[in-house]
Amino acid sequence: MRTAVISGAASGIGACVREKLEAQDFKVIGIDLEGAEISADLSTKDGRSDAIAQALEMSDGKIDRLVLAAGLGGHIENGQLVARVNYYGCVSLLDGFKDALAKTDGRVVVISSNSAQMRTDPEADIVVSMLDKSEEQTMQYIGDAHGALTYGLSKHAVARAVRRRAAEWGQLGITLNAIAPGMTETPMFRGAADHPQIGLSVKAIPIPKTRVATPDEIAGVIEFMLSDAAEYMQGSIIYVDGGTDAQLRPDAF
Numbered sequence: 001m002r003t004a005v006i007s008g009a010a011s012g013i014g015a016c017v018r019e020k021l022e023a024q025d026f027k028v029i030g031i032d033l034e035g036a037e038i039s040a041d042l043s044t045k046d047g048r049s050d051a052i053a054q055a056l057e058m059s060d061g062k063i064d065r066l067v068l069a070a071g072l073g074g075h076i077e078n079g080q081l082v083a084r085v086n087y088y089g090c091v092s093l094l095d096g097f098k099d100a101l102a103k104t105d106g107r108v109v110v111i112s113s114n115s116a117q118m119r120t121d122p123e124a125d126i127v128v129s130m131l132d133k134s135e136e137q138t139m140q141y142i143g144d145a146h147g148a149l150t151y152g153l154s155k156h157a158v159a160r161a162v163r164r165r166a167a168e169w170g171q172l173g174i175t176l177n178a179i180a181p182g183m184t185e186t187p188m189f190r191g192a193a194d195h196p197q198i199g200l201s202v203k204a205i206p207i208p209k210t211r212v213a214t215p216d217e218i219a220g221v222i223e224f225m226l227s228d229a230a231e232y233m234q235g236s237i238i239y240v241d242g243g244t245d246a247q248l249r250p251d252a253f
Contacts, residue, residue, distance in 0.1 A: 003027045003059045007042065007093055008070030010035035012186035013111065016219035017067050021226075026065065029058050031093075042070055042089030043081055052096035063100040065226050066108040068093055073188040074115075074151030075198055080139050082147035086154035087130050091161050098169070105173035107226045110162050112180045113155040114241040117249060126150065130157040131164075148198050159237050166235025177225055177233050182241025183212040208243030
């Protein structure tokens with residue numbers, strides 16, 4: 001039986017991906033704060049290490065599919081916490097499962113966000129620190145910044161982390177890509193949309209398709225990205241946002 005590991009498997013997009021992979025007879029190992037096979041706090045180094053160790057034990061050291069969907073929204077006030085989960089939690093698991101994925105020619109989808117390019121300076125100190133410096137140094141840069149700032153920066157850094165690894169991992173037989181969803185009806189989106197400070201800004205983001213996505217719609221694209229049909233994709237960042245990015249950045253791609 002093939003094995004899939006999904007972070008953020010207890011709700012939202014991760015839960016929908018789980019259903020789709022279980023329907024294909026994958027053994028799914030979920031990672032989440034609660035409600036999954038592995039309970040882990042991905043904001044801490046110990047939590048990440050424990051999650052990796054448990055997943056490798058449960059999978060006998062071989063992973064066929066990996067989906068990194070765990071994350072916190074920009075409505076969370078603690079910007080350091082958002083960065084720890086969204087970037088360091090993601091990249092730690094990604095690198096921690098590299099050898100297990102190489103054994104199976106595994107396929108990986110990392111969830112970024114279309115906000116990764118919205119008003120984000122690609123050379124911002126926080127982004128550069130995430131990519132090239134220590135977690136401790138990054139937290140110093142972030143200081144007491146709100147999660148509304150670090151959310152987009154962390155998702156930008158995640159997308160670049162995927163791109164940076166794509167060539168080497170492809171040579172190992174690992175298919176590695178990212179998806180950049182727009183607004184999707186998940187607990188994270190609802191927390192942001194209903195937030196008294198940032199809710200109006202969230203709701204003002206244009207969506208040419210005139211509605212938010214369902215988690216199942218995003219999961220369907222991820223299912224394709226994990227399939228044999230997408231084997232030649234490598235290092236791609238796929239926007240699935242109802243046209244928001246195209247409207248805001250029509251000349252950038």
